[in-house]
């Protein structure tokens with residue numbers, strides 16, 4: 510499964526915890542150079558130091574994906590340091606669930622800014638390099654919530670449906686450039702995501718669900734490795750997976 514990973518230059522947004530961090534560890538261990546973006550620089554700097562100490566290649570770049578220029582700087586740092594970008598994993602996201610009538614409009618704005626616009630900024634930064642290279646792989650993180658809508662999750666679900674819609678349009682448009690696109694839609698995976706819910710009752714319910722059925726973030730890393738490991742003429746367009754115990 511390490512085929513097609515050693516030597517690749519991989520930009521990961523939201524690499525400071527959860528799915529992004531797990532992916533960084535797996536990919537670095539398989540010989541990729543990982544370029545880590547997140548706002549918590551202490552986290553990504555210590556992760557980069559740890560991966561480098563273990564013999565890997567890693568770079569940390571402070572990045573708020575809601576700021577287009579910062580996403581551009583992240584991708585440009587990858588290209589300046591390692592001469593190319595093979596993969597971008599647009600993973601940064603947040604999930605402050607709440608019923609619409611609680612009117613958490615600032616949180617709706619934030620989800621749109623990070624979960625949708627952050628992914629678009631990643632595409633905007635990586636695409637010109639990949640078009641020039643005539644190769645690349647764009648991996649966008651959606652969710653089971655990108656397939657199903659549940660009460661209390663309308664805006665989060667809308668953002669994750671948007672990720673799938675724009676990924677499918679992208680897939681069709683990048684055919685001339687030999688670029689692959691993958692949507693990864695996880696179910697309940699243990700991470701810091703429940704901390705992003707601000708309402709105590711909602712947060713408590715989410716935490717309980719994650720404690721009851723959550724599976725390790727390694728599951729996401731293995732999905733990334735699977736999509737990347739295919740021969741160049743195979744494009745894994747979407748992976749939807751859940752804990753075996755997840756009903757919804």
Ligand SMILES: NC(=O)c1ccc[n+]([C@@H]2O[C@H](COP(=O)([O-])OP(=O)(O)OC[C@H]3O[C@@H](n4cnc5c(N)ncnc54)[C@H](OP(=O)(O)O)[C@@H]3O)[C@@H](O)[C@H]2O)c1
Nearest residue numbers: 523525526527528548549573574601602652698700701702
């Ligand atoms: N865990 C699940 O069950 C699950 C299921 C389906 C989909 N997902 C998706 O998986 C992705 C990763 O989430 P996770 O579960 O790993 O949660 P997590 O542990 O909370 O990680 C979220 C990551 O996103 C980053 N992030 C948040 N806002 C950001 C911003 N403005 N700019 C840059 N980075 C930002 C965080 O870094 P900083 O705070 O340091 O910036 C952190 O590294 C999200 O898109 C989430 O929607 C997760």
